[in-house]
Amino acid sequence: MDTYTLFAGQFLPFNERYLPGGHNACAGSGTALALRHVYKALEDKSTDLAQARWDETPTGIFAASETPGAPVLIIPKAGENRLYICFDAEAVGKKTIPDQLIKKSPAKAAASGCLYAATASPSHPFDLIEKIRRGWSIAGSAYIHILCPCPMSWGFEMENTVRIARMAVEARVFPLYEIAEGHYNITVEDMRPRTVADYIGRQARFASWKKAQIATLQEQTDRLYAQLHNSAAHEMN
Template sequence: MEENSKLSQFQPVKSIFEINREERMAPGHRACAGCGPMIAVRQILQSLDVKPVVISATGCVEVTTSTYPDSAWLVPWAHVAFENSAAVASGVEAAMHALKVRGELKEERPVIALAGDGGTFDIGLQALSGALERGHRMLYVCYDNEAYMNTGIQRSSATPFGAWTTTSPVGKEWPGKAEIKKDIMGIVVAHGTPYAATASISHWKDLMTKVRKAVSQNGPTFLHVYAPCNRGWRFEPKDTVEVAKRAVETRFFPLYEVENGRYRITVPVAKPRPLEDFLSLQGRFSHLLKPENLEVLKELKSIVEERWSKINAAASVQVQT
């Protein structure tokens, strides 16, 4: 694939003055007050100087921004279906290339596929895998709110262990979701993807730097963005960023990047806060703080610890070599 010199340079975001001030998400869209994914989208779009093409999967961000005849998108945007944003984006990327070769297109734009956790971890996993393997130059962003929120808080394979959803309810027999969250980063990295990273809306400089870095790569890249949903997680709309922040500070959602196989923790958490600080803000975990569910809480804590040490080990090994 041909290098686009303008895109292959990248500058880390060090201050608010270095971001693109132009709004790319018009006001008046229909997302809930305190919507985490919309904060993520705004940060992603304002990381870049050039206007990217965004291909949205069906989901909260899509339906709330594009009710005919209105669109909140101030960048070229398309929605086709739920499970195929990576495949549609593949077609856009290949088409741009073909048109450029024919001299009918001056410059290729960055292509961003944007899907929720359902559209990424579950129904869109095959299309994502195919696009990663084929090596299209695109950034795939998964905004992860840890359940099917658009249809009313049903569990996905991104829903954490122990969380309440409408299809992983809490009862005498069930502790909330009984299965652990799928390791999507591991799956992406296993494709040999040149750049993959996690990010959180609470750490905007880290997130925006990662978007820039991803778009500068000449190949497929992946950004897993933690984007709390106050309706689904049962917290106050004012706490969206605080919840995201505590997810990082408790090591519940580690922020790291994997560049050509090399792991690096971008936001080290030397002294983690107790996991309860994260859980206690959210109704979906309220049952875990009751004495009868102590064992479930312990198990969740060990899952969080194990995940952190796995990533930490992967990052440390490379520092030593």
């Protein structure tokens, strides 16, 4: 079997230098998984990682209404430039409203001077690693927004963390795209998307949602994805 098969995962470095096991995160934590891949992407930049610091709330220009209090990892780059990585577990209090599910902070970051802004999900690890490396190598500030499913507060079985993250991408609630120097690019695109109801119906935090709310979210998702698609297609031509 090994003669003709090739798996991309085997080309990753098989060492865990910065996030060794034994940390205190919950079982099945999406944040721990995302952080592991971030460190894996930046593992040959060890001197700069030592100066990285955590911030409780997105500072100043990136203060996004949909992520109050989300932890942000700020890594200094050359000059005044920074690499901001936001780990968004959508811990937004008791009520989850459609506005908080749809992320606008990458567009805000791009508008406020970041040369590179992107969304990433731990269910697509190679996409995540590539975006982190691109955000690092670009000559300017960069912002990367990572969706981190949390089994405890979202209300799903802890073995489904990666599935839920993948569903968010497939339902286009959390599309994976990048804005590099003003150019939009959708990095993961599904031709046959899931319905939003499929994504929402598997989490206890949406148990009280009415059908009308789901329909509203579906409509908002479709509209924003169409906008995103338009701006990406416009750049291509």
